Amino acid sequence: MRRSVLAVLALLVVAVTSQTIDDLASVEDYYESLDLVTAFSDDSNSSTISIGTPGVGYHTAYTTIGGVQTDKINVDKLEMTRTEYQLGILSEELMRSITSLQKRVEVIMQENKTYTVTSTTTKPPNNNTHYYYSLAPYSWPNCTGIKAVVNKWTQCPWKSVDGKINPAGKSLSAGHSLTYLIRDGVDLATSYYLFGNSAHEQKYTDNIRTFFINRATYMAPNMNYSQVVPDGPEDDWIGSRMGVLDTHGLITLLSSAELMAQSGGTYWTDSDTKGLQKWVREYRTWMETSRLGIAESKGRNNHGTFYYAQIAAFSHYLGEANATRAAVNKYLDTIYDGQIMASGAQPLELSRAFSLHYSYYNLEALGALAKYAQSVGLNVFNSTNVHKASYRTAVNFLIKNTLSTKNSENPANFLPMLETSANVYGDDKTYNYTDAIKYIRNETGGGDLGAVWLLWTRQ
Ligand SMILES: *[C@@H]1O[C@H](CO)[C@@H](O)[C@H](O)[C@H]1NC(C)=O
Ligand SMILES: *[C@@H]1O[C@H](CO)[C@@H](O)[C@H](O)[C@H]1NC(C)=O
Ligand SMILES: *[C@@H]1O[C@H](CO)[C@@H](O)[C@H](O)[C@H]1NC(C)=O
Ligand SMILES: *[C@@H]1O[C@H](CO)[C@@H](O)[C@H](O)[C@H]1NC(C)=O
Ligand SMILES: *[C@@H]1O[C@H](CO)[C@@H](O)[C@H](O)[C@H]1NC(C)=O
Ligand SMILES: *[C@@H]1O[C@H](CO)[C@@H](O)[C@H](O)[C@H]1NC(C)=O
Ligand SMILES: *[C@@H]1O[C@H](CO)[C@@H](O)[C@H](O)[C@H]1NC(C)=O
Ligand SMILES: *[C@@H]1O[C@H](CO)[C@@H](O)[C@H](O)[C@H]1NC(C)=O
Ligand SMILES: *[C@@H]1O[C@H](CO)[C@@H](O)[C@H](O)[C@H]1NC(C)=O
Numbered sequence: 001m002r003r004s005v006l007a008v009l010a011l012l013v014v015a016v017t018s019q020t021i022d023d024l025a026s027v028e029d030y031y032e033s034l035d036l037v038t039a040f041s042d043d044s045n046s047s048t049i050s051i052g053t054p055g056v057g058y059h060t061a062y063t064t065i066g067g068v069q070t071d072k073i074n075v076d077k078l079e080m081t082r083t084e085y086q087l088g089i090l091s092e093e094l095m096r097s098i099t100s101l102q103k104r105v106e107v108i109m110q111e112n113k114t115y116t117v118t119s120t121t122t123k124p125p126n127n128n129t130h131y132y133y134s135l136a137p138y139s140w141p142n143c144t145g146i147k148a149v150v151n152k153w154t155q156c157p158w159k160s161v162d163g164k165i166n167p168a169g170k171s172l173s174a175g176h177s178l179t180y181l182i183r184d185g186v187d188l189a190t191s192y193y194l195f196g197n198s199a200h201e202q203k204y205t206d207n208i209r210t211f212f213i214n215r216a217t218y219m220a221p222n223m224n225y226s227q228v229v230p231d232g233p234e235d236d237w238i239g240s241r242m243g244v245l246d247t248h249g250l251i252t253l254l255s256s257a258e259l260m261a262q263s264g265g266t267y268w269t270d271s272d273t274k275g276l277q278k279w280v281r282e283y284r285t286w287m288e289t290s291r292l293g294i295a296e297s298k299g300r301n302n303h304g305t306f307y308y309a310q311i312a313a314f315s316h317y318l319g320e321a322n323a324t325r326a327a328v329n330k331y332l333d334t335i336y337d338g339q340i341m342a343s344g345a346q347p348l349e350l351s352r353a354f355s356l357h358y359s360y361y362n363l364e365a366l367g368a369l370a371k372y373a374q375s376v377g378l379n380v381f382n383s384t385n386v387h388k389a390s391y392r393t394a395v396n397f398l399i400k401n402t403l404s405t406k407n408s409e410n411p412a413n414f415l416p417m418l419e420t421s422a423n424v425y426g427d428d429k430t431y432n433y434t435d436a437i438k439y440i441r442n443e444t445g446g447g448d449l450g451a452v453w454l455l456w457t458r459q
Contacts, residue, residue: 131222135172227243346359
């Protein structure tokens, strides 16, 4: 094992053992500490809604206004926003998103950061810093019955504890680089489209070139070391199929790249589009042919949905309508039926430790898949599965729980699905999405007002 890795890991093991988990007993304590409630007794398939413990892996990802939703940018609606802004008639709510976007972009420009997986201080197991490297977020060493433990990482078998994030993974920088690249990219492209400041176009372009195109700093187009379970000799560590999920934010980033190419700038050129397309094509091939990629395509829960949403979005970016259509149909034919029950319950997500979080998360993927499907004439939003259920049924099911005071998931995380529903289905007396949005915003001090996606999911 390399010295640098040993030093980093030794520190982490100390942190892990002293602060969160000493031995297996505490893993079991953790399970027992989960506050489980049965919220849906009217539905035999609904499993239980489990309530996460804030501070113990509590998911707050989208409550941050700068957070990125998996989405396809609706250019027509963004154009409406631009026109109304120029005429000075933009609503107060959307003005908040504009102001918030401008502030974030100002910080991006001041900080002038570039992101690359190659800047990591911890090398992946093959020592090639072009490879993306992350740890399986919920995996922990189980040292019960193992004698003379010197190194938990290599001596103890690893066990997944759903919902309990191992903080060790946070020291690896590739995931952060990718997340920030996407977050900044979507802001910069939207800002450039709205206001035409070429400095924003340049920053966007430089970031994309650094991450995907320039040979010194590009990321290798595969996820062989994503969500690694660090079990056994280090040279044998390999990613897990779930690591394919780590790239789901590329769906939105590619949508922003398409927007950039339509924005009429001169810094972003055809060769940037071609360079990014080359990367995307290679990565899609890896997804479709590698052992890990193929295994992830069979994931029945949000993993499978995000897999096909990625293939659909990547194919769209490559201009291959047939491949987009094929990905959507594969999802509908193989996974859709098992995901949403007649009641709208999503049992594969409800069985997770953070059941509400994952119920929203799967709909985030399904919503993006459905928007890419629209681009090739397929109407997934209105397609029902074998249980006569759809995205809409699932959203309606979640409304009653989201608005209940019994859960600790931030209801603001549900707003993007309600906004999409208001757009796609419209309100009726039973399910008034506009009303639910108002209610959640009021309950959460504004909810997602300020988020960039409102500029293109607006009514
Ligand atoms: C931002 O950083 C790049 C290098 O990454 C540099 O070329 C450029 O001059 C910097 N811009 C500003 C305004 O400092
Ligand atoms: C990576 O580098 C370390 C230290 O130089 C070495 O022990 C290890 O065998 C290398 N791994 C591979 C896969 O080359
Ligand atoms: C941990 O390892 C022990 C000993 O092999 C085993 O009995 C136990 O089931 C494991 N616990 C978990 C949660 O995997
Ligand atoms: C990914 O890992 C597999 C299995 O170890 C290997 O066969 C394949 O060549 C690797 N791919 C890349 C691009 O490194
Ligand atoms: C796309 O699919 C249509 C209908 O199945 C077929 O006629 C066409 O040749 C395909 N195009 C490409 C580029 O594969
Ligand atoms: C529950 O699941 C079974 C199959 O496992 C299905 O036949 C049944 O229709 C489902 N019930 C509801 C209420 O969705
Ligand atoms: C989808 O369903 C909604 C609500 O039933 C309806 O208003 C809308 O027209 C449908 N869209 C399409 C394209 O069928
Ligand atoms: C939905 O609620 C809003 C109030 O927030 C109300 O103005 C509207 O009429 C309702 N729509 C329907 C179809 O009931
Ligand atoms: C808005 O939230 C406040 C504080 O939670 C509450 O007192 C008030 O009744 C809410 N207003 C509406 C219209 O729901």
